[in-house]
Structure formats: C-alpha cells, structure tokens
Amino acid sequence: MAESDNIVVETAEKIFADLADPQTINNDRKDSWQAPLWQALSEAGLPLSWVPDDLGGSGASLADGFALLNAAGRFAVAVPLAETMLAGWLLAQAKITSPEGEMTVLPASPKDRITLDADGAVSGRARGVPFAKAAKHFAVLAHGKDGVSIALVDAANARIETGLNVGYDHSDTVTLDKVQPVTIKPAKGFDQTNLMLMGGVARSLQIAGALESMLDISVRYSNERVAFEKKISKFQAVQHNLARLAGESAAALAAATSAADAIANAKAFDDEVYLEAASAKIRCAEAAEKGGAIAHQVHGAIGFTMEHILHRYSLRALAWRDDFGSESHWAVELGKLVANRGADELWPLVASR
Amino acid sequence: MTAALRFDPIRLPEKCEQLRKEVRAFLAEEIAAGTFDPHKPNREDADAPEFSRRVGAKGWLGMTWPKKYGGQERSFLERYVVTEEMRVANAPTRRFFVADRQSGPVLLKYAPEHIKMDILPRICRGEICFAIGMSEPNSGSDLFAAKTRATKTDGGYLINGTKIWTSSAHIADYMIAIFRTSPPTKENRRHGLTQFLVKMKQPGIKVNPIGQITGQYEFNEVVFTDFFVPDDHVLGEVDGAWKQATSELAYERSGPERFLETYYVLTELVRAVGPNPDTRSAEGIGRLVAQLHTMRRMSVSVAGMLQAGKEPVVEASIVKDIGTVWEQQLPHRVRDLAAFVEETATNRETLERQLDFAIKTAPKLTIQGGTTEVLRGIIARGLGLR
Ligand SMILES: Cc1cc2nc3c(=O)[nH]c(=O)nc-3n(C[C@H](O)[C@H](O)[C@H](O)COP(=O)(O)OP(=O)(O)OC[C@H]3O[C@@H](n4cnc5c(N)ncnc54)[C@H](O)[C@@H]3O)c2cc1C
Numbered sequence: 134m135a136e137s138d139n140i141v142v143e144t145a146e147k148i149f150a151d152l153a154d155p156q157t158i159n160n161d162r163k164d165s166w167q168a169p170l171w172q173a174l175s176e177a178g179l180p181l182s183w184v185p186d187d188l189g190g191s192g193a194s195l196a197d198g199f200a201l202l203n204a205a206g207r208f209a210v211a212v213p214l215a216e217t218m219l220a221g222w223l224l225a226q227a228k229i230t231s232p233e234g235e236m237t238v239l240p241a242s243p244k245d246r247i248t249l250d251a252d253g254a255v256s257g258r259a260r261g262v263p264f265a266k267a268a269k270h271f272a273v274l275a276h277g278k279d280g281v282s283i284a285l286v287d288a289a290n291a292r293i294e295t296g297l298n299v300g301y302d303h304s305d306t307v308t309l310d311k312v313q314p315v316t317i318k319p320a321k322g323f324d325q326t327n328l329m330l331m332g333g334v335a336r337s338l339q340i341a342g343a344l345e346s347m348l349d350i351s352v353r354y355s356n357e358r359v360a361f362e363k364k365i366s367k368f369q370a371v372q373h374n375l376a377r378l379a380g381e382s383a384a385a386l387a388a389a390t391s392a393a394d395a396i397a398n399a400k401a402f403d404d405e406v407y408l409e410a411a412s413a414k415i416r417c418a419e420a421a422e423k424g425g426a427i428a429h430q431v432h433g434a435i436g437f438t439m440e441h442i443l444h445r446y447s448l449r450a451l452a453w454r455d456d457f458g459s460e461s462h463w464a465v466e467l468g469k470l471v472a473n474r475g476a477d478e479l480w481p482l483v484a485s486r
Numbered sequence: 487m488t489a490a491l492r493f494d495p496i497r498l499p500e501k502c503e504q505l506r507k508e509v510r511a512f513l514a515e516e517i518a519a520g521t522f523d524p525h526k527p528n529r530e531d532a533d534a535p536e537f538s539r540r541v542g543a544k545g546w547l548g549m550t551w552p553k554k555y556g557g558q559e560r561s562f563l564e565r566y567v568v569t570e571e572m573r574v575a576n577a578p579t580r581r582f583f584v585a586d587r588q589s590g591p592v593l594l595k596y597a598p599e600h601i602k603m604d605i606l607p608r609i610c611r612g613e614i615c616f617a618i619g620m621s622e623p624n625s626g627s628d629l630f631a632a633k634t635r636a637t638k639t640d641g642g643y644l645i646n647g648t649k650i651w652t653s654s655a656h657i658a659d660y661m662i663a664i665f666r667t668s669p670p671t672k673e674n675r676r677h678g679l680t681q682f683l684v685k686m687k688q689p690g691i692k693v694n695p696i697g698q699i700t701g702q703y704e705f706n707e708v709v710f711t712d713f714f715v716p717d718d719h720v721l722g723e724v725d726g727a728w729k730q731a732t733s734e735l736a737y738e739r740s741g742p743e744r745f746l747e748t749y750y751v752l753t754e755l756v757r758a759v760g761p762n763p764d765t766r767s768a769e770g771i772g773r774l775v776a777q778l779h780t781m782r783r784m785s786v787s788v789a790g791m792l793q794a795g796k797e798p799v800v801e802a803s804i805v806k807d808i809g810t811v812w813e814q815q816l817p818h819r820v821r822d823l824a825a826f827v828e829e830t831a832t833n834r835e836t837l838e839r840q841l842d843f844a845i846k847t848a849p850k851l852t853i854q855g856g857t858t859e860v861l862r863g864i865i866a867r868g869l870g871l872r
Pocket of ligand 1: 619620628653705855
C-alpha cells in the first residue's frame, strides 16, 4: 500500500490538502467547508470507490480504497467518506446499486441487531452509527428467518436521536420501526461479523493515519518550541517520548495495512483474516490511547486548546476506537477464538500470514 | 514528508510454508527423541552440539550465504521461518545462533577470503560457536568508552583488557570483538576501535563464568593478557569499527527472537484456561495475541527489507523496542490472568514453573542487544531530533 504511486490516494490527498486543511477547518466553526469538500470528493468518485461500475460506483480495488481511508485518517476529515464507502461496499455484496449522496451503515456495533420481518420490513435499533444525521441513505444488514439480507433504506424513514462521539462527530442512534427498504436482497454467506471486521479495518486505517499526523506535528513542534534555552527536541526525555510515539504509529500502521492487505487478497473471512482484522482494531486502539497521550504531552497546554489542531487527530482517533466493536469487544472475541482452537494451534495461527 | 515509518505487509512466499513444515517435522522428531523438552525453557541442555550439527546438515545455518562458503543462497524470509520455529519450540540454539545471525554476516563482509573459506562452512555445518565481545566493565551502552587495547606487534596485535557479559564465551570457538587500536580523536569520539576475529581456547584468554538471576550460566567475563591476534584477523578498517558495528544491528535487533523469548507462557496460559475461557481471560489473551501478531508482522516486514538489500536500522530498533518491552511484560500479564485459572488445570504445574523462569528472565530482555533507552535514542535520531 504505497502512498504516492496510487492515483486514488493522490487524488484524495490533493482534495484534502486544498479543501480540508486542518487549520482552515479548525478556524471555521460553521462547518461551511463541508459542502465543497464533499462535492469535490463525490466528483472524483471517491465515496463510491468500492462500488463496481455497473452498480453506480467507480470500481476501485479494495486495496486502493483502504489506502484512501488511511489518507483520510492523515487529514482526520470529518465527512462521511469511510461510512459511504462501507455502505457502498455492503450494498455491492448483494448487488444493490448505490444511490448518490452521503450514506452510512448499520448496525455499527456488533451488539446491535436489525431484523427482517416476513413482509420485507426492517426493524431494530443501532447505536453509535457514525454520521447517521448526515446520511441520505442507510445500508442495512438485517437478519431474517432465512438468513442475512442487505437493504438500502431511505434515511427519512428512520428515527434518529443525535449524539456526539468523543471527537465531536455525529454518532447517532437509529431506530427502524417496520421500515420498507428501497431495495432488499438476500446476502448468502455474509454475516454481521464480516461487516464489523471490515468496518473495524476501515477505522484502523483512519486511526493509523491520524497517528502519522500526530507524529509529524509533534516532531515539528518539538523542533520549534524553546524551553530552558533549548529546543525541547534536544531533551532526552522528550526524544524518548517521541520515539515511543513513532513506535505506536508504526505499529498501528503495520497492523492496519496488514489487515487491509489480508482482506483485499482473501477469498473468505476465515480465521486468518479474523486474526488480522481483530488485531488491527485492538492494536490501533491501544496506539490511539498511548500515542495521543504522548502527542499532547509534547505539545504542552497549547495542544489542549480548541484553537490547536492536535485534538482533531487525537480525539477522532480515540472516538474511532468505539465504532464497529471496541478493542475490548474484539479482544474477548479473538481470545475466545484462540482458546477454542487450543493452545497448540495458537502459533500456527499467528504464523499463518 | 511524513516522519512515520512504513512496514509493508510482506507475506511469506509459498516455499516458506513448505520449509516451515519441514522445520516443524524435524523439531517434532528431535523432541520425540528426547533432545530437548519444549515445555522446559530453563533446561541446562541449552548447548547441544549434536543438535547443532543436525540443524547444519539440514542446510538451515548460513541459509542466505553464498554456496561457495557452505550457504544455501536462500532468502532472509526463509531464514526467518527457521528462526521463529526454533524459538517457539524452545530448541537449544545457543551453540549456533549468534554465528548464524551475526558473526557469519560480519565475516562475509569483512574477513579475508582464506578465513571465509575456512570458517563459514564450519558455521554452516553447525560445528562452531561464536561470541560477541563488545561490552566492557565500563562500556556497555557507551560502546566508544571501550578500553581493551590491541597493541601493534610483529605480525599482529597484543590484546590486554577485559570483556564482560559475553554470552557463550565459555563454549565459543571464536569471538568477534572490538578493541582499541588508537585513542579517540577530539573531532571523533568514535575513532580508534577495530574489529577482530579472536580464536578462543588459546593461551592468554581466561573465561570466568558469571551467574545470572535465573540460576543459569550464560555469560562471562573474558580477560585478555598479552593475547596474540594475527594481522589477517583484523576485520575491516583499522580504527573504523564503529561504522561496521552499527550495520550489524539490523540483524541483531529485528528478528523473531526479539519478541519470542518468553512466548511459551502464553501458549501455556491458553492451555490452562481451556476452550471456554471467562471474559477476563479471553480479553487478556486476545490483546496479547493482537500485540504479538502486530509485532510479528513488523518483524517479517523488516526481514523483507533486509532481503531487498536495505539497512533498516531505525525500523529494526522499533521492532526491538516494542518487542522486548512486550516480552518483558508478558510473563507478568500471564501471571495476572493465570490467577483466575481453575486449580484443576492439568498443566498448572508446568505453567507455574514456566512463569517462575520467565519472570526471572524478564529483567534482561530490554537490556541485551542494546537497552531500550539506547534504541529510543536511535529512533529519535531517525526522526531528526538529534
Ligand atoms: C543476557 C545478556 C547477554 C548479553 N550478551 C552480551 C554479549 O554477548 N556480548 C556483549 O558484548 N554484550 C552482551 N551483553 C551486554 C549488553 O549489550 C549491555 O548490558 C548493554 O549494552 C548495556 O550496557 P551496560 O550493562 O553496561 O549498562 P549501561 O550502559 O551502564 O546502562 C545502564 C542504564 O543507563 C542507561 N543509559 C546508558 N547510557 C544512556 C544514554 N546515553 N541515554 C539514556 N540512558 C542511558 C541504559 O539504558 C541503562 O538503563 C549482554 C547483556 C545481557 C543482559
């Protein structure tokens, strides 16, 4: 997953640099930057990257889409790009054409369940749904008596209680009460865990991207700030903190890109992909906690202010931990999987990749 | 440009998987034959000369080296697989490991041809053991404080001084050591050290064992008194060893041995909790496995960089830093989780014995091969802070 020999990523980075520069966004409290950014991303076909041409998308590879999400994380963009990509991908699993405009997926938590009634209506509650308030459509995974179906639902038919996550982004509760979908199709062989793993890897790439930026701005700041007549980067304690931040950032990026690569090349969501995807979410979440704390430490009080951009990365990275299963959730599930396979199968699992 | 380091998701090629099967089958045979017990990390049979020869006969030593020196011209990724399988099985690798990982590559780069032709094939056959003579009583992290002198004499050098913490010196046939050939200069503190090949078991060397808190003897004090080293045993540039010593480090610091030294307690914990763990145990195991998996992916990635001919010094330092901190904490985390294991777990005794040893092992892990603080200094330099 190279960063600059990838046309999708190059296009995205250019758009982000022009229209989503963190400092500009930070100074604009009215969110008036969002519309032009979304328009540019849409014109470039990026929100529907993972949707094949014949279903209304731009048909980028899974790998390119993952690299795009990593770039989005580096800019900590707060538009429903990842969510629309995931929604388009989910709809494509059932060969449903993606509509235009913002989308999100539900459920966004492994614990929530949407059910499909006999008459084709969907019901249920999904908590912590990112950008539900901004979405025009939802891609919904629903459980019926014959298995799993995937539905395209008009957001106007849902009840939405708005909420904010720790990064000040919309994380809403969506209730579907016997809602007739725009389209619904069975999705044989697909299950909710696959969706959670896919969403978890998307978030892992975003967290890793945010950590890359936190490392960059922290290194830069430490080379500017002078205390006790020295640049603070010359204090060994500060150097060691930054070295640890570099380690956390590298670990997050390695785990996330490895999981993305595993999914992009896998034939199925088997145990090996599960190991990769669950590990990425767990490790990236841990890195968000440790790395974010160091970045703030290096920045001193200035990083704690609303005026400074550090919180755009640190708080979003922390917030992203909660979507599509927290690290606690995945750790329990991965631990159960490992225990279930038995002690002597642990190393073969780890060494399988 | 971004300061972040990328670890590309290298996958082990198919032939590595075939090799892995061969190594596992070989180790299973050795275990069945009683060569070693994989559940007993604190055994006294860590030095196993016959086992070393059998590993050599398999072609698993010096795997990446040219065939004319006894090597196999295989990839770093293949070597990686052999290393991790040996480590996970707790195989007795002491006799050959340092030579295979480190000393051989140094000789390949810096030794005269006749020495390469003499020594490298013997390493590949698993016949000889190497030690690394860098640390001295007042020179560990600060390598350039080394004082042990090499004084020019007819046809060679006379060595006087003491090396310390020298792993395996008591069984080693050779040591690759750095000695002071000139004083440091004002402009360059690093000037004046030279790397030598030292033949052990000669007059003028005394090896004194030093006990470790695990109860084992693994490292030593090595005292040189007018010990003669011939001219053709100088490795590389006289007074210029510092450049050579640093390029060794990527080999020493990024391998699977840098996060698997206490791994056995994790397997044993999984065995003890059984197939249906409670939430707390499951969560604890899940996190440890996620961390392990991530480090391993990074370590495989560094092996890929070495294969591509790069010198990933900073990346290797990150893997060693994260890896040794992890393997140091691992026995303590396993102990936390084991507190909730049923009293009736059939492997409870094994687990407790292993924990006892791993907890005693842990303190050294962030010291050997370069301390955590030193590694973080290297990473900081890579970030442009120094
Ligand atoms: C099991 C084991 C096997 C070993 N095997 C070998 C071997 O085979 N050959 C060999 O040559 N050596 C070997 N060593 C030695 C090892 O490389 C040294 O112990 C290590 O380099 C640290 O040196 P020291 O022990 O002198 O500690 P010191 O260098 O005195 O360090 C003490 C503390 O001070 C810190 N410190 C020192 N300098 C700095 C600095 N500039 N900035 C911040 N902190 C600093 C260190 O990080 C450490 O925490 C082995 C060590 C162990 C534990």
